[in-house]
Amino acid sequence: MKSRTRSLIIALIGSWLVLFGVLPLLLLVVSSFLGQDPEAFFVLRLSLDAYRQLIDPGYLEVLLRSVRLALITTACCLVIGYPFAWLTARLDRRSRLLVLILLMIPFWTNSLVRTYAIRMVLGTQGLLNTLLLQTGLIDQPIRLLYTDTAVILGLFYLMLPFMILPLYANMEKFDYRLVEAARDLGAGFLATFRRVVWPLTWPGVLAGCIMVFVPTMGLFYVASLLGGARQLLVGNLIHQQFLNARNWPLGSATSVALIIMMTLMLAAYGLVLRKLAKRSHAP
């Protein structure tokens, strides 16, 4: 059954996705292999200069520091978000809905506005310092803003729902009778967690970690508003190469590195899912 409407729909979505999805990503990869030219963004000459610059120790150090910050953020989100998602999934329907809505409101609130709000808490005369001074825990305001800690606190603040929601989606389906069975069979709290709960929630953990880790590296405005003068995240490097240094090939090469990292993580995720599916089908 062919019809004009059908062909029109397919042509529309096909051309949109190819023109604004596939083609730009291909061009991005191509431009990372071009020569640099400060006047014309890049020159049509094949070169590996951008990748050579990328593995320059100074540049590499920034990349690694950025990966480290993103990893710490992901770990914090996981440690705090995991019990949160678990407890939410165990609530009754009404309270569960309330908790989820309370979680959605910040999630839908402009992330720049929230980054700005964090500054009011962390500033020298912000809420945290005022509280600590008044309770006498410190007698000098501590410098929180413009540190790595501030960046991590800010990223954690923005990304926590991205960890909790996939975890919750996974745990909502969790059959709690498995925990009861493990308890009945004499497993303690730790053994139940390690042998029953953790393996079954592992796909949710992985999904949450990918959802947090990958976008975190690109959030340059968090690093510029909360971090120090040093460029902290991969996003800041790309931003700088494209908008200030005008070294588009290097900016593109950095993005290609980010894409490769993301692809590897997704491949790992797929592998785990397949392994789990195989295990549950085994006799």
Added chain:
Amino acid sequence: MKIVRWLYFSLIFAYLYVPIAILVGNAFNSNRYGLSWDGFTLQWFVAMWNNPGLMEAAKHSLAVAFCAATVATVIGALAAIGFTFYRFTGRRMLQGTLMTLMMAPDIILAIALLVLFVMLGVSLGFWSLLLAHITFCLPFTTMTVSARLQGFDPFLLDAARDLGASESQVIRRVVLPLLSPALIASWLLSFTLSLDDVIVSSFLTGPSFDVLPLKIFSMVKVGVKPEVNALSTLMVALSLVLVVISQLLLKEKEHAR
């Protein structure tokens, strides 16, 4: 145990809401630097209203968000219909592209589109921004509508066709009305995503087209501006309204089942 649980929930929600509360409080604080409470005022809202640059950027942002949400919802709905009901060559590849667009960090899409627009000679401004915003909203609208189509009875389509409806009539008279909650939810989500975006906008807008997030970004970097508190408070209120509407829609969806 119960107390521990509620303490834990309260701590997390305090972390999520206290910064927002301080921001909103300061929007009504007559103390310019928000260090102590000097009394209630609406002067920052007036100052915001009288700041032509800010209002101009707000108009631009709302225009882009409105158009992007509308177009992304239309194309997303058509894509969801196409992927669910039609089998065609390249379908898997297109679905893969959509997934990639959703998973890829915003910054990658932003510079990929920047390279494309520069090569095609598209000047940066309203149009480049609109095309980019439609593209990054598209996976979300397609997914939302597809989820709604999962529970869709395919016999309804056959019945309509048997009764002599053309393909476009089937879509207009049968599929789209049934999809309306998902369409509104998609529109609201896209609208918020577009208003929220800093990363894509910072690469794809030209010097003559300022949008709200970039304006806020540059104002905040310079220092404390109480007008920004007022503006941010309005944006928080807006997202509150949007979440409530979308939740009501989801609830309605549950009732319909």
